[in-house]
Amino acid sequence: MNGKMDGRADGNGRGYQASGDQHIIEHYHHGEAGSVAWAGVESVRQPTGGAAPMVLRDRTELMERLRAAVAPGASNQVYVLHGMGGCGKTAVARTLFQFATTEGNRVGLWVNAADRTSLRSGMLAVAADRGAAESELSAARNGLRAPADLVWKRLGKSEYPWLLVLDNADDPEILQDGGWLRASPRGTVLVTTRRAGVHWWPHAELHHVGVLPREAAAQVLCDLVPEAGTMEEAAEIADHLGRLPLALTLAGGFLSHQVIDPWTMTKYGRHLDGQGRVDLIDQGATALAREDARHLIARTWQLSLDALADQGVQESTALLRLLACYGADPLPLTLLNSPQINRAVPRARAEVALRGLLDQSLTAVVDAGVRCVQTHALLLASVMADMPREQVAQLTSTAALLLDAVVPAIPERGRQDLRMSLLAPHVLALLHHATDASVVAAALDVAVRLACALHRTGDYLSAWELASAAAAITEPKLGPEHRTVLSAHARTGRALFRLGRFAESETVLRHVLAVRERLFGPDHPDTLDSYFGINHPLQQLGHVTEGITLLRRATDGRERVLGKTHPLTLQARAHLLEFLPIAxxxxxxxxxxxxxxxxxxxxxxxxxxxxxxxxxxxxxxxxxxxxxxxxxxxxxxxxxxxxxxxxxxxxxxxxxxxxxxxxxxxxxxxxxxxxxxxxxxxxxxxxxxxxxxxxxxxxxxxxxxxxxxxxxxxxxx
Missing domain, CATH: 1.25.40.10 (Tetratricopeptide repeat domain)
Structure with missing residues (x-):
C-alpha cells in the first residue's frame, strides 16, 4: 500500500478509495449533531386538552356507534368526528377513550395532531409505547428513517388491541403528507377535526358533531351550576350561546365561581344581552345559523374576566391576552416564570392571575412531559381578535422576550430538551401575530436559535420545519434580504443536508451565500458561515473542487476575522483534514x-x-x-x-x-x-x-x- 487515496461521495459522508481497496466513511456531523437518545412526550396514555365533561349530554347514537368500534374484535377502521370549534368533539373522544381503556380492555393512545411537530412527537411516543427500540426512534426523529412507517409497524405488532385518538387534526394535509393516517387490524383510529371534506378522509367513517339540542344544552348548564336557576332559564342562556358546548362550559365555569355575590342564570342572561358582536367566523367549519363560534366565546370569556377584575384579579385579563400571542398547543409553565413577564403581568401576581383563569375554566394545566398550560384555540383566536392594536404590539413584544429568555443564545449539543420541542408551534404563532418589524425580527431570531437547538439534538425534521416556516412567515414582513431571514434560510439548508436532501440543500445555501456576499462582503461572519456550510452538500453532489475552495475561504477568513484558535476556525481547520489532497x-x-x-x-x-x-x-x-x-x-x-x-x-x-x-x-x-x-x-x-x-x-x-x-x-x- 502506498497510502494514496482519492475522495468520492458516499451516502452522508465521504468515502476514500485507496489502492489497497481501503474504504473509510466519514460522516459530517462535527459540531452539529447531538445525542440521538430518544426524548419525547412523557405519556400518550392520557388525553390532553382539558378535563373530561362531568356527563356527556346528547351524543347517544354517536356514542353507541363508537363503543361498537372498540368492542372485542373490532379493528381496521378510521372514524372521523368533524364539526366547528368548541362543539365538543374532544369531549366525545375523551369519553370513548375512558370507555375503551376501562371497559373495553384496550390500550388508549392519545396524540395531539394540531401541527407537524406535535403529531410527530406524539406518534413516535406511540411507537415507543408499543416497543420501538431507542435507536429506531432516534433515526425516525432525526429524519433518517420514515417515522410513520416505524409507528405503524409497531402498532401492527401490538400485543394488545388499542384505540388511537388523533385530536385537533384541523390541517389534514399534515396527516396525508407524512402518511400518518392508516388503518390497522390491531386497533381503531379516531380523529377529531374541523375539516369535513370527504377527500381528506378516504375510507374513513365520518360523523358530524354539532351544537347540542336545547334540552341537552340546558342540562349541561344545570350539571355545572345546579343551584343557579331552572331548566327553562338554563335553556334561554343556552339559546343565547348558540348551544355551543365550549361556550356553555365557560358560562358554567363563571357561574360556579361566584362566591360572595352568586349570579343567577337570569342575571347572567341579562349581561349576555348587552354584549356587542365580534365580527368573526370559525374558519374551516360550518358556521352557526345566526351567530358564529368566536362571537359566542367572546361573550363568555369577557364576563369571566370582568368577574375576576371585580375580585381584584384584573391581571388575569393581561395574562390571557399574553397567552393569546402564542398557540393552542401545551405551553411550558417555565416560560411564565421570568422577570420579563413584568412587562405584561407583575411577576408576583402571575400565579394569582393564572389561578383565576384556571378557576374560570379559561385555561387548563396539562402534563405534556413537563407541566404546561393549554388554552382552547377558539378562545385564543377570540381574545386576539378583540385585543386593541396597541396592546398587540406590546404583548407580542413581551411574548418574544419570554421566549428569548428560555431559548439558549448558543445552543449546545446534547439530549433533547422537551421544552424546546414544545416551544416550536408557539414561536410560529407569535410570528403570525406580530406586526411590528422589531418584534418580528426579535421573534425570528428566537426561531432560528430554537431551530439550531433542535438541530443539535439530532431532531433535523423539526429544525427544518421550524426554520422554513419561520422564513416563509417573516420574509413578506421583513424582506428577503433581512439578515435574520437569511439566517433562517441558512438553517433550513443545513437541516435539508442532514435529511439527505443534498440538491435542495445546495440550492438554498447557494442562494444565501450569493446574497450574503453581495450585502456583507466575503469576510463577514455570516458569509464565512455560508462558505463552510455549503461545502457539505457540494461534496455529496460531486462538486469536490468547489467545495474545498469554499472551505478554504471559510478557514482563512475565520482565522483573519475570528482568530486562529476560535472554535469556528478550529472546526473549519479540522474539516480541511478530510478533503485536502494527500501532498x-x-x-x-x-x-x-x-x-x-x-x-x-x-x-x-x-x-x-x-x-x-x-x-x-x-x-x-x-x-x-x-x-x-x-x-x-x-x-x-x-x-x-x-x-x-x-x-x-x-x-x-x-x-x-x-x-x-x-x-x-x-x-x-x-x-x-x-x-x-x-x-x-x-x-x-x-x-x-x-x-x-x-x-x-x-x-x-x-x-x-x-x-x-x-x-x-x-x-x-
Missing part, C-alpha cells in the same frame, strides 16, 4: 507546531465538540497518509470517548468505530475488524433501516472485510 495533507500534519487535536484541547478543553471532531478528522488523516498504527490508536480512543459522551448509537460513535475497524484491517487484524464492523452494520440497520444507503454501505464493507479475512486465513493454512 497538502502531509504538509498540514507534519509542519504544524502542534497536532490539531492537541491545539483544540488546549484552547477548548478535551471534551469540547470541536475537539472530539478534530480528533476524528485527524485519525482519518493519519489513515489517509498510511500511518496505520497511529491511526488505529487515535480511532480507538475517539470511538471510546464518543461512546462515553453520546452512547453506542450516536452517528459519530459509529463513524469512529468504522474508522477503527478500517485501521485494524490495514494492520492485518482482520478478525477484530470484522467483529467491530458487524456491530457497526447492525446498529446502523437498527437506527436507519435496512434500506438506508449508510446501512447498505456498512454491510458492503463488512463483506469486503470478511472476504479479506477468509483470504488471510487461507494464506495461513
Amino acid at each position: 497538502e495533507l502531509a504538509a498540514e500534519v507534519d509542519d504544524a507546531a502542534m497536532p490539531l487535536p492537541q491545539e483544540c484541547a488546549l484552547h477548548l478543553g478535551p471534551d469540547h465538540a470541536v475537539t472530539l471532531g478534530a480528533r476524528l478528522s485527524y485519525a482519518l488523516a493519519l489513515l489517509r497518509l498510511g500511518r496505520f498504527e497511529a491511526a488505529v490508536e487515535d480511532a480507538r480512543q475517539v470511538a471510546e470517548d464518543y461512546d462515553r459522551h453520546h452512547g453506542p448509537d450516536y452517528a459519530l460513535t459509529l463513524s469512529a468505530q468504522l474508522l477503527y475497524a478500517r485501521a485494524q484491517a490495514a494492520l492485518g487484524h482482520m478478525d477484530s475488524a470484522v467483529e467491530l464492523m458487524t456491530v457497526v452494520a447492525h446498529r446502523r440497520e437498527l437506527s436507519l433501516g435496512a434500506e438506508h444507503p449508510y446501512t447498505t454501505r456498512s454491510y458492503e464493507l463488512l463483506e469486503e472485510l470478511r472476504a479479506k479475512a477468509a483470504c488471510q486465513s487461507a494464506d495461513y493454512r
Whole structure:
C-alpha cells in the first residue's frame, strides 16, 4: 500500500478509495449533531386538552356507534368526528377513550395532531409505547428513517388491541403528507377535526358533531351550576350561546365561581344581552345559523374576566391576552416564570392571575412531559381578535422576550430538551401575530436559535420545519434580504443536508451565500458561515473542487476575522483534514507546531465538540497518509470517548468505530475488524433501516472485510 487515496461521495459522508481497496466513511456531523437518545412526550396514555365533561349530554347514537368500534374484535377502521370549534368533539373522544381503556380492555393512545411537530412527537411516543427500540426512534426523529412507517409497524405488532385518538387534526394535509393516517387490524383510529371534506378522509367513517339540542344544552348548564336557576332559564342562556358546548362550559365555569355575590342564570342572561358582536367566523367549519363560534366565546370569556377584575384579579385579563400571542398547543409553565413577564403581568401576581383563569375554566394545566398550560384555540383566536392594536404590539413584544429568555443564545449539543420541542408551534404563532418589524425580527431570531437547538439534538425534521416556516412567515414582513431571514434560510439548508436532501440543500445555501456576499462582503461572519456550510452538500453532489475552495475561504477568513484558535476556525481547520489532497495533507500534519487535536484541547478543553471532531478528522488523516498504527490508536480512543459522551448509537460513535475497524484491517487484524464492523452494520440497520444507503454501505464493507479475512486465513493454512 502506498497510502494514496482519492475522495468520492458516499451516502452522508465521504468515502476514500485507496489502492489497497481501503474504504473509510466519514460522516459530517462535527459540531452539529447531538445525542440521538430518544426524548419525547412523557405519556400518550392520557388525553390532553382539558378535563373530561362531568356527563356527556346528547351524543347517544354517536356514542353507541363508537363503543361498537372498540368492542372485542373490532379493528381496521378510521372514524372521523368533524364539526366547528368548541362543539365538543374532544369531549366525545375523551369519553370513548375512558370507555375503551376501562371497559373495553384496550390500550388508549392519545396524540395531539394540531401541527407537524406535535403529531410527530406524539406518534413516535406511540411507537415507543408499543416497543420501538431507542435507536429506531432516534433515526425516525432525526429524519433518517420514515417515522410513520416505524409507528405503524409497531402498532401492527401490538400485543394488545388499542384505540388511537388523533385530536385537533384541523390541517389534514399534515396527516396525508407524512402518511400518518392508516388503518390497522390491531386497533381503531379516531380523529377529531374541523375539516369535513370527504377527500381528506378516504375510507374513513365520518360523523358530524354539532351544537347540542336545547334540552341537552340546558342540562349541561344545570350539571355545572345546579343551584343557579331552572331548566327553562338554563335553556334561554343556552339559546343565547348558540348551544355551543365550549361556550356553555365557560358560562358554567363563571357561574360556579361566584362566591360572595352568586349570579343567577337570569342575571347572567341579562349581561349576555348587552354584549356587542365580534365580527368573526370559525374558519374551516360550518358556521352557526345566526351567530358564529368566536362571537359566542367572546361573550363568555369577557364576563369571566370582568368577574375576576371585580375580585381584584384584573391581571388575569393581561395574562390571557399574553397567552393569546402564542398557540393552542401545551405551553411550558417555565416560560411564565421570568422577570420579563413584568412587562405584561407583575411577576408576583402571575400565579394569582393564572389561578383565576384556571378557576374560570379559561385555561387548563396539562402534563405534556413537563407541566404546561393549554388554552382552547377558539378562545385564543377570540381574545386576539378583540385585543386593541396597541396592546398587540406590546404583548407580542413581551411574548418574544419570554421566549428569548428560555431559548439558549448558543445552543449546545446534547439530549433533547422537551421544552424546546414544545416551544416550536408557539414561536410560529407569535410570528403570525406580530406586526411590528422589531418584534418580528426579535421573534425570528428566537426561531432560528430554537431551530439550531433542535438541530443539535439530532431532531433535523423539526429544525427544518421550524426554520422554513419561520422564513416563509417573516420574509413578506421583513424582506428577503433581512439578515435574520437569511439566517433562517441558512438553517433550513443545513437541516435539508442532514435529511439527505443534498440538491435542495445546495440550492438554498447557494442562494444565501450569493446574497450574503453581495450585502456583507466575503469576510463577514455570516458569509464565512455560508462558505463552510455549503461545502457539505457540494461534496455529496460531486462538486469536490468547489467545495474545498469554499472551505478554504471559510478557514482563512475565520482565522483573519475570528482568530486562529476560535472554535469556528478550529472546526473549519479540522474539516480541511478530510478533503485536502494527500501532498497538502502531509504538509498540514507534519509542519504544524502542534497536532490539531492537541491545539483544540488546549484552547477548548478535551471534551469540547470541536475537539472530539478534530480528533476524528485527524485519525482519518493519519489513515489517509498510511500511518496505520497511529491511526488505529487515535480511532480507538475517539470511538471510546464518543461512546462515553453520546452512547453506542450516536452517528459519530459509529463513524469512529468504522474508522477503527478500517485501521485494524490495514494492520492485518482482520478478525477484530470484522467483529467491530458487524456491530457497526447492525446498529446502523437498527437506527436507519435496512434500506438506508449508510446501512447498505456498512454491510458492503463488512463483506469486503470478511472476504479479506477468509483470504488471510487461507494464506495461513
